Amino acid sequence: MNDVMLFVPELWVMFGCLLLFMGSIFNGSGRQARTLSGFIAVGTIILTTFSLYLHGSLFFDAYRVDLFSQLFKFLVAVGLAVVIIFDREVKTVAEEIKVEYYLFLFLSALGLMMVVSCVELLSLFVALELSSFALYLLVPMRNEATGVRTQMEAAAKYIILGVMATGVMLFGMSYLFGLTGTTYLAELLPRLHGLGAQPAAVVGIIMVLGGFFFKLGLFPFHFWLPDVYQGAANETTAFIASVPKLAAVALLIRVSALAMPESQAVSGLLGALAVVSMFYGNLLALVQKDIKRMLGFSGIAHAGYVILGILVLGESGYAASIFYIVGYMVMILAAFLVICNVAVQGENLLVEDLSGLYKRAPVLALVLAVAMFGLAGIPPFVGFMGKFMLLTGALQKGYLAVVIMAAINTAISIYYYLSVVRVVYCAAPEKADTLPLGSLVQAAGLCLVLIIVWLGVAPDFALEMASEAVKAIL
Amino acid sequence: MDDFLIIKDGVFPILSSVIFLPLAGAMVLLLSSNENFAKYWTLLVTVVTALISLQLYFGFDPTTAKFQFAEHHAWITFQNLKINYTLGIDGISLLLVLMTTLLLPLCVLGSWRYIQTRVREFMICLLIMETSMIGVFVALDFVLFYILWEAMLIPMYLLIAIWGGPRKTYASIKFFLYTLAGSVLLLVAIIALYLQNESFSIPLMMGQAYSSNFQIFVFLAFFLAFAIKVPMFPFHTWLPAAHVEAPTAGSVILASVLLKMGTYGFLRFCLPITPEATITFMPYVLWLSVAGILYGGFTALAQSDMKKLIAYSSVGHMGFVTLGIFVLNKNGIEGAILQMINHGVTTGALFLCVGMIYERTHSRELADATGIGKLMPWYVTFLAFFSLSSLAFPGTNSFVGEFLILVGGFTKNKIVAGCAIPGAVLAAAYMLRMLQKVVWGGANNPAPHGQLLDLNLREIATLAPLLLFVFWIGLSPAPFMEVMHVSVAHLVDQVSNTVPVQAVTMAGLMLP
Numbered sequence: 001m002n003d004v005m006l007f008v009p010e011l012w013v014m015f016g017c018l019l020l021f022m023g024s025i026f027n028g029s030g031r032q033a034r035t036l037s038g039f040i041a042v043g044t045i046i047l048t049t050f051s052l053y054l055h056g057s058l059f060f061d062a063y064r065v066d067l068f069s070q071l072f073k074f075l076v077a078v079g080l081a082v083v084i085i086f087d088r089e090v091k092t093v094a095e096e097i098k099v100e101y102y103l104f105l106f107l108s109a110l111g112l113m114m115v116v117s118c119v120e121l122l123s124l125f126v127a128l129e130l131s132s133f134a135l136y137l138l139v140p141m142r143n144e145a146t147g148v149r150t151q152m153e154a155a156a157k158y159i160i161l162g163v164m165a166t167g168v169m170l171f172g173m174s175y176l177f178g179l180t181g182t183t184y185l186a187e188l189l190p191r192l193h194g195l196g197a198q199p200a201a202v203v204g205i206i207m208v209l210g211g212f213f214f215k216l217g218l219f220p221f222h223f224w225l226p227d228v229y230q231g232a233a234n235e236t237t238a239f240i241a242s243v244p245k246l247a248a249v250a251l252l253i254r255v256s257a258l259a260m261p262e263s264q265a266v267s268g269l270l271g272a273l274a275v276v277s278m279f280y281g282n283l284l285a286l287v288q289k290d291i292k293r294m295l296g297f298s299g300i301a302h303a304g305y306v307i308l309g310i311l312v313l314g315e316s317g318y319a320a321s322i323f324y325i326v327g328y329m330v331m332i333l334a335a336f337l338v339i340c341n342v343a344v345q346g347e348n349l350l351v352e353d354l355s356g357l358y359k360r361a362p363v364l365a366l367v368l369a370v371a372m373f374g375l376a377g378i379p380p381f382v383g384f385m386g387k388f389m390l391l392t393g394a395l396q397k398g399y400l401a402v403v404i405m406a407a408i409n410t411a412i413s414i415y416y417y418l419s420v421v422r423v424v425y426c427a428a429p430e431k432a433d434t435l436p437l438g439s440l441v442q443a444a445g446l447c448l449v450l451i452i453v454w455l456g457v458a459p460d461f462a463l464e465m466a467s468e469a470v471k472a473i474l
Numbered sequence: 475m476d477d478f479l480i481i482k483d484g485v486f487p488i489l490s491s492v493i494f495l496p497l498a499g500a501m502v503l504l505l506s507s508n509e510n511f512a513k514y515w516t517l518l519v520t521v522v523t524a525l526i527s528l529q530l531y532f533g534f535d536p537t538t539a540k541f542q543f544a545e546h547h548a549w550i551t552f553q554n555l556k557i558n559y560t561l562g563i564d565g566i567s568l569l570l571v572l573m574t575t576l577l578l579p580l581c582v583l584g585s586w587r588y589i590q591t592r593v594r595e596f597m598i599c600l601l602i603m604e605t606s607m608i609g610v611f612v613a614l615d616f617v618l619f620y621i622l623w624e625a626m627l628i629p630m631y632l633l634i635a636i637w638g639g640p641r642k643t644y645a646s647i648k649f650f651l652y653t654l655a656g657s658v659l660l661l662v663a664i665i666a667l668y669l670q671n672e673s674f675s676i677p678l679m680m681g682q683a684y685s686s687n688f689q690i691f692v693f694l695a696f697f698l699a700f701a702i703k704v705p706m707f708p709f710h711t712w713l714p715a716a717h718v719e720a721p722t723a724g725s726v727i728l729a730s731v732l733l734k735m736g737t738y739g740f741l742r743f744c745l746p747i748t749p750e751a752t753i754t755f756m757p758y759v760l761w762l763s764v765a766g767i768l769y770g771g772f773t774a775l776a777q778s779d780m781k782k783l784i785a786y787s788s789v790g791h792m793g794f795v796t797l798g799i800f801v802l803n804k805n806g807i808e809g810a811i812l813q814m815i816n817h818g819v820t821t822g823a824l825f826l827c828v829g830m831i832y833e834r835t836h837s838r839e840l841a842d843a844t845g846i847g848k849l850m851p852w853y854v855t856f857l858a859f860f861s862l863s864s865l866a867f868p869g870t871n872s873f874v875g876e877f878l879i880l881v882g883g884f885t886k887n888k889i890v891a892g893c894a895i896p897g898a899v900l901a902a903a904y905m906l907r908m909l910q911k912v913v914w915g916g917a918n919n920p921a922p923h924g925q926l927l928d929l930n931l932r933e934i935a936t937l938a939p940l941l942l943f944v945f946w947i948g949l950s951p952a953p954f955m956e957v958m959h960v961s962v963a964h965l966v967d968q969v970s971n972t973v974p975v976q977a978v979t980m981a982g983l984m985l986p
Contacts, residue, residue, distance in 0.1 A: 316553045373628055378654075379621035388617070388661070392555070395665045403665070407658040414654050418631070418647060426635045426643065457621075463552040 006056050006065040009047040009073055013110045016040035020103040030098030034084070037102045041081035044109075048074040055472070061184065062120035066472040071322075071465065072116040072250045079243040079329055080109045083235060085444055086337045091346035092142045092233045101141050105239065108134035112247040119254070121173045121183040121208075125166075128211070131247070132162055135240060142233040143346075154224075154231025161224045165214035172207025175200055185255065202265055208255060215248035217296075218303040219277040226284075229296035234343055237292055238336035241299060242329040249325040252310050253318045257473050270311050271402045277304030278409040285416050291339060291349050294416060295332065298375060301413060302328050308390040308399075308406060315470050317393040322466040324386035327374070327455055331383060334371040334448040338364045341441055351420055356429025361437055365424045367445040374452050376417040377410045382455035389463070478677035479544035479562050479614075480535075488529050489543050489561040492575065493609050495523045500601035509593040513586060516597040520578040520604065527575040527608075534568055536957045539964035541614060541677065549618070557674050560614040565961030566741050566811060567611045569954060573818045574611065574731050576939070578604050581723040583936040584826045588722050588833055589637060596637060599629040600723060607731050611738060616664045616674040620657075623735070627653060630724070630732070638719040645712075645719035652712040656702035663695035667747070680746035681968055693751035696744050697759075703736030706759075706796055707766035710789045717785035718838075722829030725781065729788055729825055730818035737795050737814055741807070741965065745799070749969040752802070759800045764893045766793030771900025775907070780828045781838050783908055784821060787864060790897055791817045791872075797894060798879035802969050806882025807962050812954060813875030816947060820863045820872060823940040827857050830933055834926055840908060845915025849926040854913045856929075856937045861909045863944045865901040871947035 004011075019040070023033055052074060055066045084105075093101045111131025118124035140155035177183055179201055180191035192201050214221040229237050281301030288294035306328075309321030341364060342357065343349050358365040374381035387410070395403045455462055499519030503512055535542060541562025550557035563571060581600060589596045606629070609622035627650055635646035667679050670688070684692070702709045713733075717725050745752050770790025777783040795817070798810030830853065831843050847854045863870035866877075876898065883891030929937075947954055 319553075378628060379625045384621070384624070388665075389552075391661065392665050392668070395662070396669060400662075403662055404659070407662050411651070411655040411658050415647070415651060418650055421631075422635060422643060422647070425632065458550075460550050460552055463550075467552070 003056065003058055006051070006054055006058055009044060009051055009077070010110065010113055012047050013040070013044055013106055013113065016043075017103060017106045017110060020099060020106060024099040024103060028099050030093075030095050033099040033102045037084050037106070038081075040106065041077065041084050044077040045074070045081055048077045057119075059123065061186075062123040063114075063117050064119045065117055066469075068250070068254070068469040068473045069117040071469045072246060073113045075246050075326060075329070076109055076112050076116075076243055079246065079333065080105070080239070082333050082337070082444065082448075083239045083242070086238075086340055086441055091344075093235075094141075094143055097141060101138065104134040104138050104141075107131075108138065108239070109243065112243060115247050116250040116254070119185045121176070121185070124251070125170065125173065128215075128251075129166065131244065132166070132215075135244065136162060138236045138239075139228055139232045141236070142231075150227075150231040151233075152231075154228045158224045158228045162214065165211050165221060168207050169211025172204045172210065175204030176208065179204065205255075206266065206269065209252065212248050212251045212255070213273070213303075215244050216252070216303045216306065217245070217300050218273055218307065219280050219300060220273075222277070222280075222300045222303075225300060226288075226293045226296040229292045229299075230290055230348060234292070234336065234340045234346060234348075238333065238340060241295065241332050241336065245299075245303070246325055246329055249306055249321055253321065253470065254473060256310055256313065257318065257470070267311055267313070270307055271399060274304040274307035274311065275402055275405045277301060277307070278406060279412075282409050282412045282416075285413070288416070289350050289352075291351050291354070291420070294351065294420075295335060298413065298416070299332070301409060302375070304409075305387060305390055305406060308394045308402065311399065311402070312393045312397050314393075314397075315467060315474060317390075317397075318470040319463055319466040320386070320389035320393050322469065323455075323459065323463055324390055326462065326466075327382035327386045327452070330448055330451050330455070331371045331374045331381075334367050334445065334452065335375070337441065337445050337448065338368040338371070341437060342435065344435070351423055352427075353430070354420065355423045355427035357424040359429045360431065360433065361435040363442045363445055364435070364437070367449055368424055369421050370449045370452055372417040372420050374456070376414045378414070380453060380456045382452050382459070385456050385459045389459075478541055478675075479546060479560070480538070480540050480542045481544045481546055487545050488526060488533075489563070489612050490545055492523055492527050492530075492571070493561075493605055493612070495519060495526070496578075496601040496604040496608075500598045500605075503594055503598050503601070507594065512594040512597045513582070516601060517579060517582045519601060520575075520582055523604065524575040524579055527572055530563060530568060531572060531957075534563075534565075534957055536565065537960060539564060539961045544614070549615075554672075555674075556672070557617045558615045559618060560675060561612045562614050563612050565958035566965070567738070568957055569811065569815050570611045570731075570734055570738060571608055573734075573815050574604065574607050577726065577730050577818065577822055580822070580826070580936050580939065581726050583932055584726065584829055585721065585723040586932060588829055592636065596633070596721075596723075599633050600727075602629045603633070603727060607727070607735075610735055614676045616667070616676055616679070619676065620661060620664060623660075624654070624657060626732075630727070633724040633727075634716055634720045637721040637724070640719070641715070642719045645715040648712045649716040652702055652709075656709070657699040659695040660699040663692045667692060676742070682747075684748070686750055689748040689751040690754070693744060693748040693755060696739065696748070697755070700736040700739035700744065701762075703739065704733055704792050704796060705736065705789065706762050707769050707789065707793065708762075710766070710770075713789065714782050714785040717788070717825075718779060718781045722825060722832070725825040725829070726822045729784075730822035733788065733792055734814045734818060737792065737799060737810065740796065740799050741811070745802070745965060746968045749971075752800075752969060756800050756802065760797060760887065760890045763793045763797040763800065764890055764897075766790065767797070767894050767897035768900070771897050771904065774904040775900060777904075778840050779838050780831070780840055780843070780908065781825070783840075783904060784824050784828065787901065787904060788817070788821055790901060791821070791864075793897065794876055794879050794894065797890070798875075798882055801879075801882045801886040802966065803882050803885060804962055804966050805878050806886065807965065808955060808958055809875050809878025809880075809882055811958055811962070812947070812951065813872065813879060815954065816863070816871040816875045819940050819943045819947070820860055820870075823856070823860045823937060823944075824864060826936055826940075827853070827860060830929065840911050844911050845913070846926055847913035850928045852929045852934065856941060857912060858909060859941055859944060860937075861905040863948070865905040866898060869945070869948050871944050871951075873948060874951045 052070045057064045108131045111127050115127035136159045140151045142151040217225040278301045281297045285294050285297035306321050309317040374383040377383040377387045391403050541564050544562035547559045549559040606622045606626040613619040631650045705713050767790045770786050774783050774786035795810045795813050798806040866872040
């Protein structure tokens with residue numbers, strides 16, 4: 001009985017998926033599906049909050065429930081709920097597949113909630129694929145713009161590259177299994193240590209990490225990212241840009257905490273990938289006109305920042321990474337909240353389309369400006385505090401060059417974030433209308449702004465929480 | 475902590491209230507949409523802030539170099555980071571804080587009619603600026619300092635980008651990029667200092683024995699950030715653009731307060747934290763200062779846009795300030811601090827004057843404002859006094875400052891100081907040229923655009939306090955000088971008790 005309690009949040013989401021499945025069989029309407037989803041999402045938040053401090057293991061120790069996993073489940077639930085709240089009616093998804101849209105959204109979230117608990121390679125793989133396959137299906141669910149089938153192109157790229165990354169990850173897992181004879185992360189570490197500096201072990205670990213890098217969008221596993229951001233519906237992009245990255249960071253931390261060899265080669269490689277990601281993402285974001293594509297490239301750069309925390313291979317570094325990715329999730333959700341609501345027809349927005357937003361929707365303008373300054377890492381927002389923690393940790397370990405590169409990237413990235421703020425506040429509006437906004441959307445936006453500022457000026461609570469969570473797995 | 479801070483328990487926290495009152499005022503403005511209320515409310519908030527800050531002067535103890543009115547609370551304790559909320563002022567920051575709080579009501583008055591659109595948002599930006607500016611001068615924790623230092627860019631950017639002139643986009647982005655690029659390495663240096671000291675406390679970082687290479691690395695990171703903010707030649711190119719495009723209040727804040735943060739940074743961080751490196755780099759900085767003085771003077775001479783003229787004159791004046799700081803003796807540094815205040819008063823006033831003409835003629839060109847002496851006698855009277863002050867005419871405030879700086883300069887290095895002298899002559903040339911054109915013009919002055927009414931009571935009230943300070947400091951500088959004697963002497967001690975780094979060690983700029 002007690003064991004079931006540990007699994008309640010996941011069971012609740014499964015139950016929700018079943019309900020949505022029923023809805024799809026009996027031709028439920030999109031509006032019903034949305035109401036139901038909102039209900040399930042709020043329920044998930046409540047359940048994950050209550051199960052925050054549970055701990056134990058399930059399924060022959062392949063599935064561990066600890067503060068770390070529960071914290072991430074809570075965050076996934078929150079991210080999911082925000083996405084569902086702010087897209088009032090997923091405009092670009094055809095009415096007849098709306099129920100399925102929500103079904104796959106929840107299936108993906110379910111996969112992500114499970115994957116953060118997995119401590120065994122095969123179950124981890126299955127949970128990750130559950131979430132990935134749902135996402136592959138979500139991407140093409142968008143009405144065709146005339147003559148352009150970007151959503152199909154995006155979906156094709158996503159699935160082909162995704163399956164390739166999966167293959168690489170499986171190959172790496174087979175190496176690890178071949179070397180150690182176990183798939184349990186907890187047993188992997190001591191046996192790998194026994195092997196000394198065995199190159200196959202390093203290769204295996206890096207290949208497994210490659211699968212997670214794909215989710216995170218780190219260079220050189222980023223190729224899907226700009227196209228998928230551009231091709232998928234705005235709401236789908238909001239989800240892909242925020243929640244799966246959380247899970248990717250959780251996995252990275254879990255695996256590197258348990259099985260990362262203290263090797264110069266691995267940390268050198270991670271540092272190089274981080275720096276290349278930052279430069280690549282920021283430099284290419286400079287020239288983007290489509291705002292989702294721009295955020296895609298900026299996401300690659302932010303993935304680089306997160307790696308700085310993993311590089312440290314210690315509690316404070318992991319905690320800083322968690323803090324950073326949570327802050328990133330909040331900021332990117334705030335940005336997408338604005339994008340989804342400015343794009344009245346659900347179309348892709350160019351940066352210029354935001355001209356004069358301050359007149360059309362002052363609240364959204366404020367939310368977007370705060371999100372942009374936050375993403376750029378300007379204090380007093382969470383982006384700065386996260387970056388500060390990451391840089392402090394990395395410098396403590398002596399990665400001076402990497403830290404300087406990261407600092408320089410702040411200066412590069414400000415240009416494109418600033419150009420968004422500029423059109424929002426300084427350009428004359430192209431359309432004179434005021435945007436129709438629900439009060440729920442405005443309230444959600446202001447809440448996100450408050451969280452961005454709160455985490456930026458009083459990060460202690462969140463950092464301690466992240467640190468506690470990391471302690472639970474070390 | 476007691477070694478550096480004078481904390482009195484149970485006393486009204488003046489510094490915190492001076493910092494947060496404007497912010498609270500801005501929050502109130504968020505709730506109202508009445509533009510007139512926004513003006514009066516902002517004026518009220520800034521005046522009250524100024525009145526509270528006067529307490530700092532009267533309660534200041536000029537006999538100690540410790541930080542007074544100190545407040546110390548734990549802020550971020552995660553993982554032994556020990557980031558604190560530490561505030562305090564000494565003789566170096568006291569006058570700067572007072573200048574900031576006293577200028578802000580004048581900025582509000584100066585924008586009363588100049589700002590016609592989005593008044594409420596403008597006032598919110600002004601108030602947030604005030605919070606962060608005061609915070610920068612009183613923060614004694616490096617993270618707190620850095621947060622305020624960077625956060626200030628956002629409202630300043632908006633001030634230029636929204637209410638600025640025709641090239642506001644270019645000017646505002648250049649301002650933001652330039653200053654941000656300068657301060658990213660500052661952050662790395664701060665973290666490196668933390669790793670050495672296990673603390674972010676600024677007073678604790680002073681006077682520690684860091685290795686020479688480390689000092690050079692830190693000094694260069696500091697220098698880049700502060701030299702851009704001052705701005706020192708050759709990092710000055712953002713300044714004319716930003717000054718020219720910013721609205722009057724923005725120009726005043728930029729010239730009077732923001733530029734001072736760079737020189738304040740030199741005094742507070744470069745000199746006491748990296749004294750060896752300071753001495754090593756001193757000759758180069760001195761020559762850069764001289765270059766700035768001469769370059770600013772010559773360029774100002776060639777301007778036809780009044781705002782640009784004053785902007786370039788700022789480059790020259792700030793060159794004098796950095797010269798005074800880096801001669802590293804008591805006269806030089808005291809002169810530099812006084813000159814920071816003088817420049818704030820005088821240049822702020824000049825920008826207000828140009829703004830008043832602009833409100834009437836919608837042009838800043840000298841050619842459009844010639845010979846207005848007979849139309850606006852009050853205006854040209856003020857303008858004349860401020861111009862004389864700007865060229866350091868004896869009896870005005872700048873004379874005292876420049877004199878002290880040059881005295882310090884001549885005791886240190888006669889050649890450098892001698893080279894700076896033409897700068898004073900140039901200042902006379904460009905200021906008198908402007909004054910002559912504006913007051914008298916030529917034989918056939920063009921008909922003025924629009925109606926040129928003389929100053930009204932509000933405008934006189936805006937300029938009169940500044941004029942008071944021009945003469946007060948000029949004729950009786952003692953009340954301003956005596957608060958800084960002890961602090962400056964302490965600072966000079968901190969620097970002179972070290973040996974210069976050999977130039978050879980500069981080859982490897984590595985962390986120890």
